[in-house]
Amino acid sequence: MGSPTLRIARLVLYVVWTLSLMPVQGVGLALRRPWSRTFPGFYHRGCCRIFGFRVRTVGTPTVERPVLFASNHVSYTDITVLGSLIAGSFIAKAEVASWPFFGWLAKLQRTVFVDRRVRSTRSQRDAITERLAVGDALVLFPEGTSGDGNRVLPFKSALFSAAEKMQEILPIVIQPVSIAYTRLDGIPLGRLLRPFFAWYGTAELAPHLWMMIGLGTVEVVVEFHPPVFISDCGSRKSLARYCHARVAGGMAAALAGRPQPVPEPPPTAGVAALAAIPVGRARALLNRPERLSPQQG
Amino acid sequence: MISGDPVGPGNLAIETAAMRRSDRIVDISSGSLQVRLAESEADIDAVQALRYRIFFETLGARPQIDTARRRRDFDRFDTDCDHLLVLDHCRGPGPEIVVGTYRLIRREASVRLGGFYSAAEYDIAPFVAYPGEILELGRSCVDAAYRQRPAMQLLWAGIAAYVFHYDIALMFGCASLPGTDPDALATPLSYLHHHHLAPPALRARALADRYVDMCRLPAGALDPPRALAALPPLIKGYLRLGGFVGEGAVIDREFNTIDVCIVVKTDLVSDRYSRHYVRRSKDIKETWGRDTWAS
Numbered sequence: 001m002g003s004p005t006l007r008i009a010r011l012v013l014y015v016v017w018t019l020s021l022m023p024v025q026g027v028g029l030a031l032r033r034p035w036s037r038t039f040p041g042f043y044h045r046g047c048c049r050i051f052g053f054r055v056r057t058v059g060t061p062t063v064e065r066p067v068l069f070a071s072n073h074v075s076y077t078d079i080t081v082l083g084s085l086i087a088g089s090f091i092a093k094a095e096v097a098s099w100p101f102f103g104w105l106a107k108l109q110r111t112v113f114v115d116r117r118v119r120s121t122r123s124q125r126d127a128i129t130e131r132l133a134v135g136d137a138l139v140l141f142p143e144g145t146s147g148d149g150n151r152v153l154p155f156k157s158a159l160f161s162a163a164e165k166m167q168e169i170l171p172i173v174i175q176p177v178s179i180a181y182t183r184l185d186g187i188p189l190g191r192l193l194r195p196f197f198a199w200y201g202t203a204e205l206a207p208h209l210w211m212m213i214g215l216g217t218v219e220v221v222v223e224f225h226p227p228v229f230i231s232d233c234g235s236r237k238s239l240a241r242y243c244h245a246r247v248a249g250g251m252a253a254a255l256a257g258r259p260q261p262v263p264e265p266p267p268t269a270g271v272a273a274l275a276a277i278p279v280g281r282a283r284a285l286l287n288r289p290e291r292l293s294p295q296q297g
Numbered sequence: 298m299i300s301g302d303p304v305g306p307g308n309l310a311i312e313t314a315a316m317r318r319s320d321r322i323v324d325i326s327s328g329s330l331q332v333r334l335a336e337s338e339a340d341i342d343a344v345q346a347l348r349y350r351i352f353f354e355t356l357g358a359r360p361q362i363d364t365a366r367r368r369r370d371f372d373r374f375d376t377d378c379d380h381l382l383v384l385d386h387c388r389g390p391g392p393e394i395v396v397g398t399y400r401l402i403r404r405e406a407s408v409r410l411g412g413f414y415s416a417a418e419y420d421i422a423p424f425v426a427y428p429g430e431i432l433e434l435g436r437s438c439v440d441a442a443y444r445q446r447p448a449m450q451l452l453w454a455g456i457a458a459y460v461f462h463y464d465i466a467l468m469f470g471c472a473s474l475p476g477t478d479p480d481a482l483a484t485p486l487s488y489l490h491h492h493h494l495a496p497p498a499l500r501a502r503a504l505a506d507r508y509v510d511m512c513r514l515p516a517g518a519l520d521p522p523r524a525l526a527a528l529p530p531l532i533k534g535y536l537r538l539g540g541f542v543g544e545g546a547v548i549d550r551e552f553n554t555i556d557v558c559i560v561v562k563t564d565l566v567s568d569r570y571s572r573h574y575v576r577r578s579k580d581i582k583e584t585w586g587r588d589t590w591a592s
Contacts, residue, residue, distance in 0.1 A: 032320055063328040064450055133461035135325030135332075135454050168564045169538060170457035173450070231537065 002214020010213045013050045018043075018105070025108045037087055040109045044083035052217040053081055058250070059224035061086055064173045066132040067227070068163055070243045071177040072251060073141035074149040075199035076102070077212070078179055081220050083109070088137030091128060091159075112138060114159075128162035132172055139177075142240060149181055149198030150191055150255070152248040157240035164236045175227040176243040178250030183219035188257055221254035323458045327447055329387045330396075332455035335380035343392035344380050345369035351438040356475065358552040370436075374414050378406045381455045383439070383448055397439040397452050401459060403432055415471050418547040419501040419558045427499075429466030432459070437531060444530065453534065460563055468561045469501070471547070472532045473554035479546065482555055483513035486546055488524035489532075489557060491516040495541030501558045503545030509555070511546050535559045 021043050028036030048055060061069070069086060071078065079090060090106070094115040097103050106113075112127045131138055142155035163172040181197040183189060189197070196215060199208050225246040233239040324333045335341050348370035352358040364370060383397030400414075407413045413433045415421055424431055434456070439448060460468065474482050490511040494500070503509065525533065543558030 064447060065325050065327050066454055130461065134458050135323075166457070167538070168562075169460050170453050171450075171537065 002211060004214065006216075007210065007214035010050055010052075014047065014213075017046050017050060021046075022104070022108060029108065029110070040083055041085075041087050044080050047080045048084050051077070051080065051213060052215075053077070054217055054219045055081055055084060055222060056219060057085060057222050057224065058254075059226075061177075061224050062173060062175050062227045064227070065135040065137060066170070067137045067173045067175060068132065068160075069137065069139045069175050069177050070142050070155070070160075070247070071139060071179055072152045072247050073143050073146040074179060074181060075146055075197055076205070076209075077197065077199075078141075078146075081179060081222060082139055082177070085222060086137060086139060088139055089131065090139045091141070110136075116144075126162060126165075129165050132162060132166050133170070142243065146198065146200045148200050149194045152178075152244060152251055155240040155244040155247075157237045160230070160236045160239055163230050163239070167230060171229045171231055173227045173229065174239065174243065176225040176246040176250075178221075178223045178225070178247040178254065180221045180251045180254035181218055182221050182254055182257065185216040186219075223250040223254065225250060322462045323381065323455045325451060325454050325458065327451050327454075329385055330448055330451050331384045331386065332397075332451045333382060333384070334459075335382055339392070340382060340395070341375060341380060342369065343395040344382060344398045345371045345375065346392045347395050347398055347440065348436060348438055351440070352552060355441065356553060359550075361551075374400065374402065374410055377409050378402045379459070381452070381459065383443070383452050383455070385443070385448075396443045397448055398437065399434055399452060399456065400436040401432060401434060401456075403430060403463060403465075407433070415469065415501075415558060417504075418471055418507060418549075418556055419503055419543055421469065421501045421558075423499055423501060424467055424469050424560065427467050430463050431467040431469065432463070432465045434468055434470035449530070449534070466563055467499075468563065470559055471556040472529070472535065472559045473549070473552065473556050474529060474532075474546075475554060477548050477550060477553060477555060479509050479513065479548070479555060484519065484524050485528055486511040486555070486557070487514040487516075488519050488521060488528075489542045490544075491519065492521060492525075493536060493540070493542050495543060495560055499541060499560050499562070501543035501560065503543070503547050503558070507547045508545040509548060511542070511544070511557070532557070532559070535561055 021039075025036060025039050025043070028039055047053075067088075069082075069088065071082060083090075089110040089112055091112045091114055092106060094113045096106050096111070097113045099106075112131055114127065128138065140159055142157075142159045143153040144156045144159065145153070147153045160174075163174060166172045181189060181194065184193060195203075196212055197218060199205070228239070228242065230236065230239050233242045321333055325331070335344060346369055349360075349364070349368050352370050353360045353364070360370075379401040381399040381401055382395050384394045385396045386394065388394045388396070402410070402413055413421060413425075414435050415433060437452075439452065443449075456468075459465070474485055476482060479486065525536070528536070538561050540559050540561040543560065547556045548554075549556050
C-alpha cells in the first residue's frame with residue numbers, strides 16, 4: 001500500500017532538509033541566539049509540507065509564557081505537527097535522548113528529558129520547573145505514551161507535578177491541546193486506516209514510518225482549548241481530569257468530522273476565555289462532564 | 298548600551314548584539330510584551346518616570362520639591378539594586394515603553410545600601426536572620442492600561458525567573474492599601490490579620506512609633522471570601538503564592554497609603570543550593586559584621 005515513488009521522494013527530501021538545517025540550529029543554540037527558539041518551528045513547517053500534513057487549527061496557542069501545553073499523543077509525527085505551531089520544547093522520556101538521529105533532533109529542540117524511574121527527587125527542583133521558571137513553553141504528553149488515535153488514554157497527574165511545585169512562586173498557565181489525524185486525501189480516516197498514523201503498542205518505528213510516508217495528504221486537526229491555572233481546578237489531579245476532558249472532547253469532535261473548524265478567535269481570546277472562568281468554575285465544569293463535549297459544529 | 302556612555306531615552310530599544318543573546322537572567326516575551334532587568338541609565342530613568350506617573354499623578358502621593366521638578370520618583374535605593382521592567386514594544390522607543398516595574402533588593406545590595414527599604418517601617422530581623430538568599434520586592438507599579446492578565450502574569454514570571462536564578466528562599470516587602478484612615482480599611486486589615494498572619498518565626502512587626510493595629514474587627518465579623526476579593530490585586534497575588542502578613546500596619550502619608558508587610562517562602566530551593574547557602578549565610582553574617590564594624 002502507498003506509492004513507492006512518493007515514499008522515496010519524501011524520504012530524500014526529509015533527509016536533505018533535516019541534515020542541512022541541523023547544523024544551523026546547532027550553531028544557533030551554541031551561540032544562544034534568540035532565533036534558535038523559533039527556528040525549529042520553521043523546520044517542522046517544512047517537514048509538514050514534505051510529509052503532506054495539512055494542519056488545521058481550532059483556537060489559538062496562548063502567547064503567555066511560561067506555559068505548559070498538555071496534548072494527547074498519537075504518534076512521533078505529533079512532534080512535527082505541534083512543533084510547526086508552538087515555539088517551545090517537548091517533554092520526553094529519558095530513553096529518547098539516546099536514540100540515534102531522533103535523539104539528536106530532540107536535543108536540538110532543547111527537549112526536556114524526564115527519567116520516570118526516579119520516583120521522587122529530594123530536590124523540589126527538576127528539569128521541568130527550571131525551564132518553566134525561565135519562561136519557556138513546554139509541551140507535555142500527559143498520557144505518558146501514545147494512544148491508538150481513536151481515544152485519549154487517562155492523563156497521569158504526576159506529570160503535572162512541576163506545575164504544582166511552581167505554584168510556590170508562579171501560577172503556571174496550562175493549555176490543553178488535542179491532536180487528531182482526520183482525513184487521508186480528503187476522505188475521513190476510519191478505525192481501519194488510523195493505525196497507519198497512530199504509532200502505539202509494539203509497532204516498530206522504521207517499518208511504521210516507511211509505510212506512513214508512502215500515503216497521500218493527511219489532514220491533522222489541532223485544537224487549542226482555553227488555558228487554565230492549576231488553582232482554577234483545585235488540585236493537580238483535577239487539573240489532569242479537566243485537561244483530559246477537554247482534550248478527549250476536542251479529539252472526538254475532530255474525528256466525528258466537525259465540518260468546519262470554529263473561526264479562529266483573536267489572539268487575546270484565550271486570555272479572555274480564561275478570565276471568564278472564575279476560580280472554581282473549572283471544578284464545577286468537571287462535575288458536569290456533559291458540558292465539556294463540544295456541541296458546536 | 299552597556300558601554301557606560303550616556304544614553305538618551307530615545308535609544309532604549311536599541312540593543313547591542315551581545316545583549317540580544319539569551320544570556321539575560323530574566324528575559325521572557327509574551328506577544329509584544331517583554332520582561333527583563335534594567336540594563337542602563339535610560340532604563341532606570343524610564344522606571345522612575347513610570348513610578349512618578351502612577352504614584353504622584355494618579356494615586357495622589359505628595360511629591361517633594363525635587364521629585365516634582367524632575368517628574369521622576371527616585372530615592373537612594375534606586376542606584377544600587379535590580380529593577381524589573383515590563384516593556385510593551387508596541388509603545389515605541391521612548392521611556393513610555395516601560396509599562397510595569399518592580400524593585401528588587403537582595404542581601405548583597407542591602408549591604409551596600411545599608412539596609413532594606415522596609416526597615417524604615419518594620420522590624421525585619423526575622424527575614425534578615427533567615428538562612429539562604431532573601432529578596433525585598435518594592436515600588437511595584439503597572440500602567441493602568443496593563444493591570445490585567447498578560448502584563449501582570451509576565452511581571453510575576455519575571456520575578457519567578459529571578460527567584461530561581463538567585464535561589465531565593467524568602468521574598469518580602471511592603472504592600473499598600475489606598476488611603477490613610479485605618480478605620481476605613483478595617484475590613485481588609487482585620488481579614489489579613491486573622492487569616493494570613495505569618496508564623497512567629499517569619500513575623501515582622503511594625504516599628505513601635507509607626508505601629509497601627511490591624512486587628513480592628515473580630516474574626517467573626519468578617520466575610521472572608523468577600524474580604525479576599527476586595528483586596529488590591531497585588532496583595533491577592535502574594536496570598537495566592539501562600540504569602541503571609543506581618544504584625545501591625547504602617548501609615549505612609551507621603552504616598553497616601555497604609556502599608557502591610559508581606560512575606561512569601563518560595564520552598565523551591567534545591568538541596569544543592571540549600572547546602573550552598575548554609576555556607577553562604579555564614580559568609581554573609583561575617584560580611585554584615587564587618588560592615589557594621591567599619592561604620
